[in-house]
Amino acid sequence: MAYFTQQLINAITLGAIYGLIAIGYTMVYGIIGMINFAHGEVFMIGAFISLIGFMICSMLGIGSAPVAILLVLLLAMAFSAVYGWSIERTAYRPLRGSFRLAPLISAIGVSIALQNYVQLAQGARPKPGGQIVSGGFTLFADDGFDVRVTWLQIIIVVVTIVLMAGFTWLISRTSLGRQQRACEQDMKMASLLGVNVDRTISLTFVLGAALAAVAGMLFLMYYGVVDFFIGFLAGIKAFTAAVLGGIGSLPGAMLGGLLIGLIEVFWAGYFSSEYKDVAAFAILVLVLIFRPTGLLGKPEIEKV
């Protein structure tokens, strides 16, 4: 029981990170129907900016952890958002209206280029991030097994919940969210009614990139190490999460993220850690075969 609870806590933490990345996939897919393959790379860049931000904070003598985290959070969100915007502007927008696979192939190119760019600029070795928040408390002990919750895990879950709440508010209550949903339903009609479609799509990428950057910062704090290749696997898993939850659905992305976190952690905890990635991929294949619309997705109507 104690072991199970501990795994559950770890899984929720990991799931929160995947969920944040998955939102970027799901929003972009919802609005322009493409898989933003480079999204995992934006997450990786967010993690790197956070690493550099924390180092700058410690150089400037900002000792208080909450202040440093908040500063770095804003920094990473802002600067990763520039990446999201630039990628859309240069690699995807000229291809709108081109044949179906063109944006996906362009996205793969962006992904390869960004990985190598970071590798060239920052080196290939994994970068240790140091410990920003340490400590925790013991929830309960059972059969000599302590169930521990670290402060960091609490921070991760709280940050995720706050952002999710803010984001849901943004999409469901503000004019920006209304425009976003209008473009999702019918881009041409939305533009006839005076919605600036280009701007809305850009903002979708900016928001998705900002959330991915938060995930990158949380990832850095949780694992304490980043390298230029983390975006690939995390991106695929987050995409799996988005598909599992039903692509295009925001609560679905979060649910899918949690489920992928659960599957991965429990698989590693009870079966074998070597095959935990296989489990995630196998889930993706199974979901797509048996329920292509995902758990919370709407069925797609094919028009002739």
Add this chain to the structure above:
Amino acid sequence: MGSRLPQMLKDAGLTAFVGAALGIFIVGFRTVDVGRGLTFDYHLVDLAVAVVVIFLGRLGLSMAANGLRWPAIALGAVMIAAGASPMQLPSGFLHWFVALGGVLLVIRAIWPWANEAVTEASRTPSGQAISRAGAKWFGWMLLAAAVLLPFSPFADQKTMDLGVLILTYVMLGWGLNIVVGLAGLLDLGYVAFYAVGAYSYALLSTQHGLGFWSVLPLAGMMAALFGVLLGFPVLRLRGDYLAIVTLGFGEIIRLILLNWFDLTNGPAGIGSIPGPTLFGAVFAETAPAGKQTVSEMLGIPFDGNHRLIFLYYIILVLALITNLFTQRMRRLPVGRAWEALREDETACRALGINPTNTKLTAFAIGAMFAGFAGSFFAAKQRFISPESFVFIESAIILAIVVLGGMGSQIGVVLAAVLLIGLPEWFRDLGNYRMLAFGLAMVLIMVFRPRGLVAHREPSIRLHPAGSGGSG
């Protein structure tokens, strides 16, 4: 013209600002390991130079777009000169960055002229004759060049190695072309079938002593079987879902190869795989017991290059078989069904074509050729490990197909020479190679989304070409 200048300056300034925002952390602060921690190595000067280049480049591009060609060309020339000059820049890369920016600018500025001149020339009668003859004979000329290459004076070991490598990718490209170009199924895990072929040969030859020629068909069948097993459940999915599932499948295969120690020896890979034999004779200086070397059999002195030339011809023949097979398949009902399915699945369904079965044949045949290529790869390298079958390989093969112009056979050859040959030549560039590769993929998609050879020979004509039929 003058009134547009402030607008252009503003635009260039904004671009430079975005460039600075992109680069400030990732480029400006390089993290370096010191003991157990990290410190910064500042590259802010590099960044400043890069931002200036971006500003000038953007300014030049908008000049060229607004008809101010000569100023744009002058600006490009100045940038090239600055890049080539022995001026003190913080890193060698920046010299390249400045010079390449200038080259791109000049190309952009003279592009409309060049385009016009080519169109003009192709309208004249002799131009038309040349282009018609070129289109007809170009493939044959390439083939003749490929056959004669080992006998040419510059066929040293490096060239032959490169030739084998390019032909391997040509074959993979042609194989994937069946799946992506003809049937229109985006497969991001093609390298998995390549891996299946390679491991089939490696395991059967090292553990059961089977030779290359007997394993080759087995490896192809094995890969095709995997193609069917994977394809059967997933081929009902829509395009981009299929892409991700195949990507997931490719990763699953790689992870299994990496972790199934008993069978595959894990990350250490499988070594001392025997090479292909010529009628039972081996390519080596001294033959193992009970075997004969090729030089003994043919009565010629031993030369290390013979093995390479032999490998070259094997892959050339394999690739040509792939090509011929595809050409013939396109004339069969199933080949026609592939292309019809690519264009409109709903219409095909209405006409009574079973989409799943049709896609499955394309998938399995594409996988089979990857299996052939894989077992050739294992025989050539004599050592394989999961390292060789990562996602980036799938992406490269896909890039070859797309860059060549999906469905175009000759385009695949051009793209393979361009994407594999050129970077191999510039091996010293190291990681910049892959950076340029990724950027090239984006640029080609943006400027030529239909690929290098956008024209595709129709598989059927109502009237033979040139007989006066309309259309």
